[in-house]
Amino acid sequence: MEAILQLAAANILSPPVLFFILGFAGSIAGSQLTLPEAVAKTLSIYLMLAIGFKGGVALAAEGLTLALMLALLAGIILSALIPLVAFFILQRISKLPRIDAAAAAAHYGSISIVTFVAATQAVRSIGLEPEGFMVAVAAAMETPAILVALFLARSAAKQRKAADPDAGEGLLQEVFLNSSVVVLMGAFVIGAVTGTEGMAAIEGFIVVPFTGVLCLFLLDMGAVAGRGMAQARKVLDARLVGFGLFMPFIGAAMALPFALIAGLSPGGVALLMTLAASASYIAVPAAMRLALPEARPSIYLSLSLGVTFPMNLTIGIPAYAAVARLVTGG
Amino acid sequence: MKTHAKKQMTVICEVPVMHRITRVLDKVPVTGYTIFPALSGRGSEGTWDRDRIIGDAGRMVMIVSVMSVEQADIAIDRIYEALEPQMGIITVADVDVLRPERF
Numbered sequence: 235m236e237a238i239l240q241l242a243a244a245n246i247l248s249p250p251v252l253f254f255i256l257g258f259a260g261s262i263a264g265s266q267l268t269l270p271e272a273v274a275k276t277l278s279i280y281l282m283l284a285i286g287f288k289g290g291v292a293l294a295a296e297g298l299t300l301a302l303m304l305a306l307l308a309g310i311i312l313s314a315l316i317p318l319v320a321f322f323i324l325q326r327i328s329k330l331p332r333i334d335a336a337a338a339a340a341h342y343g344s345i346s347i348v349t350f351v352a353a354t355q356a357v358r359s360i361g362l363e364p365e366g367f368m369v370a371v372a373a374a375m376e377t378p379a380i381l382v383a384l385f386l387a388r389s390a391a392k393q394r395k396a397a398d399p400d401a402g403e404g405l406l407q408e409v410f411l412n413s414s415v416v417v418l419m420g421a422f423v424i425g426a427v428t429g430t431e432g433m434a435a436i437e438g439f440i441v442v443p444f445t446g447v448l449c450l451f452l453l454d455m456g457a458v459a460g461r462g463m464a465q466a467r468k469v470l471d472a473r474l475v476g477f478g479l480f481m482p483f484i485g486a487a488m489a490l491p492f493a494l495i496a497g498l499s500p501g502g503v504a505l506l507m508t509l510a511a512s513a514s515y516i517a518v519p520a521a522m523r524l525a526l527p528e529a530r531p532s533i534y535l536s537l538s539l540g541v542t543f544p545m546n547l548t549i550g551i552p553a554y555a556a557v558a559r560l561v562t563g564g
Numbered sequence: 565m566k567t568h569a570k571k572q573m574t575v576i577c578e579v580p581v582m583h584r585i586t587r588v589l590d591k592v593p594v595t596g597y598t599i600f601p602a603l604s605g606r607g608s609e610g611t612w613d614r615d616r617i618i619g620d621a622g623r624m625v626m627i628v629s630v631m632s633v634e635q636a637d638i639a640i641d642r643i644y645e646a647l648e649p650q651m652g653i654i655t656v657a658d659v660d661v662l663r664p665e666r667f
Contacts, residue, residue: 271615271617516619520579521580523578523580523621523622523650527651531621539618
């Protein structure tokens, strides 16, 4: 418990998380703080590029290992499994219509890449070096959850396909070619191909400014999450808020045995737990607007952005890292 | 100056749905269309602002296309079908153009 509290304190007192809290508190207090859409998008692409490239360079050094294959497989299984659990819990504890529950469940099976970036930074800051290929695991976990959610809400999805036979085309594009997956995986491959020489060439761009850019991005994300929480207070009841707070721990707990079977390092275990705990708020909402437009965005966005994201960033990540250390003895 | 009667179709929709609408317009086919980003607004769910939204869900665009009456008849039904479950606005207005061969 003491280890968890120490990690939580170190995490909360790190500049990125403090900037997130600043944006969050400012937004709750009524500040109009916001970055222009184009700037926020550029910062997000920079972060994906940097984290993807670093992961690729690490993979080039580590080589293709059994752990990589097992971790990828674990990520895909978790992404498909978590929405089923989330859907079951939502159906039991809330009165949400099936379609809202399915859409919300999809967000929990998929991942928040910003949470992943923050977690990578956090575990490195406590001396844990995660496997480079965790970036590929993150990308692999984006999609299966969306497909499972469509299965859970199959009646509505069937009607949609009948009304617009080309609907699947836009959805597949949204799911497989959304900018975070393209940049993350593209940079990962470029990093793996160019290795340490490539890193030496662009190190000044992607390593040194990384934490500063992350601070700026999280300042904006804090403001976005603060607005999400203000919205959450209007549309979510206590049970749904409870779901948003505790579902991440269920996801993280589900990931732990998979991470141990895959033989991940303590940093890798912490990251897989974080990925399983995080909820998407960029790729999945856009896919849901296409596939399940009847599902209410105010519910799933408030849950993932207003409740789960800030909880993971402040309490969740250090808790997963502490458990990973405890279990692996790292 | 002589002008010619045409129809102007305006569709306000969410960014994720935009390509569904442009696919319909491409298939009609219309000569062209222009897409504008919407900055902010107020609808049944309250006010929204482009810079205060994360991701494409909830961001709105306006698609404007000028076409013949016949094309508008075809397009309106198909666009309505594609947009029916979504939030958005479709309007068709009479407009006069100077160069009819372009539409």
